[in-house]
Amino acid sequence: MSSSKSVARRGAELNPRTKTYEFFGPPGALFVTLSVPITTYALYYGCSEETGGCPPPWSSETIVAALSDPQWWKGLWDTEAALLYLGWYAFCVAAWLVLPGDWVEGVTLRTGDKKKYKINAFSTFLLSLGLTGGYIWTYGIESFTFLYEKWVGLVTASVLMSVVQGLGCYAASFRSGALLALGGNSGNPIYDFFIGRELNPSIGSFDLKSFNELRPGLILWVLIDISMICEQAVRRGGLGNVTDSMWLATGFQIFYVVDGLYNEPAIFTTMDITTDGFGFMLAVGDLTWVPFIYSLQPRFLVFRQKELGLLATAAIVAADGLGYWIFRSSNGQKNDFRNGNNPKNLKYLTTERGSKLLIEGWWAMSRHPNYMGDLIMALAWSLPTGFETPITYFYVAYFTVLLIHRQMRDDENCEKKYGKDWHKYCELVPYRIIPYVY
Template sequence: MPDAKAAVLLTAFSGLALLIYAIPGPVKFGPISDRGARPAYADNAMWHCVLFPLVFVLGAAAGLYPLSVLYDHFGATVGLLNFGGLAFCALLYAKGLSRLGLRPSGPDAGSSGKGLLFDYYWGTELYPQLGGVDVKRFVNCRISMTYWMLAGVSFAAAHGRLDPGLVLCAASQFVYLVKFFYWEIGYMRSIDIITDRAGFYETWGCLVWVPSIYTLHTRSMRSGSPLGAIFAVGLLGVAFNFEADLQRQRFRETGGAALVWGRKPIAIEAEYHLARHTSLLLVSGWWGVARHAQYLFELTAEICQQAAWSWGLLAGVGTHGALPLFYAAFLTVLLVHRAIRDEEKCSLKYGAAYAKYKAMVPYKIVPYVF
């Protein structure tokens, strides 16, 4: 159950995130929505990535709280996030339907026509804002991903001793999330943001599911070997995942002019229905190897760098049974399903151009396999 300490922790956590959110940055835009909206974002994620962990560590060093604070109050914190998340999703539901004196933030809002429960689950607004704060960006990135980023550090500190496995796991997890914040604008252009509305699935999932499930392995891990090899493979997965995302991001921002692997990229010009808008589909680099190669590297990074200490090789499964495997299984299903959804969206959006891309790059995720 929630308690006062959890309330103070989450208030301070959210307050610091809001302060950093207000730092100005270059304006970047998301894709144009089906109803013509184009969200704008201040590109200040790296300020958050640097300042938030720094303040967190300095606060612990100053004796304001133990570094293990996220571990110490985990249960009450998740309980409060759960109750608060359910209520917040109800608020977003009302906002998207112009109820309780609230109004949608843009044209992509309204009922799905599938009933109250589905609207609550899926959401009634694509890009909600509250007080000038983009709800999706703040919840998904500045709360959810930040908690996950610091969880490894805090959970490792809770053991009270320097354990090589825990330290390497926390370090590799931290590196993965640094990569995420560097790429945050790319995430704001991904299927999670441009397709999924801000409802229970998206918002409660980031507020409660991510802190609970994505940290499951770090709460039950035990050291094993060979630590160095697993750590190296995990970092390699992060590097390739980062490279794949960066290739596409630079390709789009330069209108196809950026070199990919030292060569002029192969591109397919695709026209879609919004005022005959034209987009370029990258067919070079990792995007010429598989249509969603970044998911393969994300699975490699996630499973090798974070999960191996508890379930991949040795003591985790023996100590805790199959439970720590849940995160890896869930992530695999999530990314495969996301790739299928992305395929459906792109096929509808780009038509013959995407069919041509699929013919040129026949594999979804794993080359020569799937």
């Protein structure tokens, strides 16, 4: 057998053709590809000061008239906002390159190798925060309201960046030697572009997927929240007059980001990193959805200012604290166990493959107790907006669907991996996310 045939055979064995679809196949992939940007814009125009409310007093005629107006479409583009976004992304890349950081190994790949990742997301965040604080100190709080003012243009820039990355990674995945994602090699370009064809697209040691997951979008989310605080402070006569609801909503979100960045190594055992390819789905999720959808509540509180009072504030803080405790402690148990540590001697089920599945602690209550904590925190982030509109609870509804979908994917993969041992595990841990509910 010639060497070229041998290489081709090995490549086919290493990168088998994907035989099953998610998201209802190419039609579903196309639908999500189009609906994510549309939803992002819709949540702005459907809940903003510019359009007159949340929701605004619109009719179908008004919507059709706006979409038929070339000026409305031109208004989605803002050259200054695009340059700002490009500069921000370039700053994050430069910080990854320049700032010191440990190199840690990820999980073992199908090739038998382990990819190494540079850990400096938290120091990138601190640098960003320091520069932002210095800018505001020098030029005043009114100088940092531009993220509120240029919202639509920044969204457009982030969507464009996502499309460029999705197309670039799809094209690059056809090079010789690329390790493909098991779920992204269907042969259908629409589906593979969306789901991600290559598992770990990289430029040298720069891994694009893990970089996008933690830096440009996640840190921008915090900067957006700070901009919302500044915008409200300008309107109310100073930072001392910012509402308790704004402090709660932004405080919860910023703490969540800080926790994720500080615990950066935990991300390398998640499905996004170990299983999913990097395509438009993860690119637009990281760069557009996270910063511009997750910050909906602070943006709403800029123009719908609410004072909650001590009792409501305490109750919401307690709810967020409960969610965080469940989320962090359950993830801690899982990560310790996966790394070979079991300080509390938690019980586990040993499968025929030799793998071990936790069946005690948080992981006896449900198969995904960390998702339960995440959902409680999501609700706490929305409660400061009150009950004036259901739109500010969009994140809770979306996140519930997302986590249930992830749980179903995970259960399906585990059933294929562990077979009858998985069924035995499900008998021991019957609840998927919320005990006695689901």
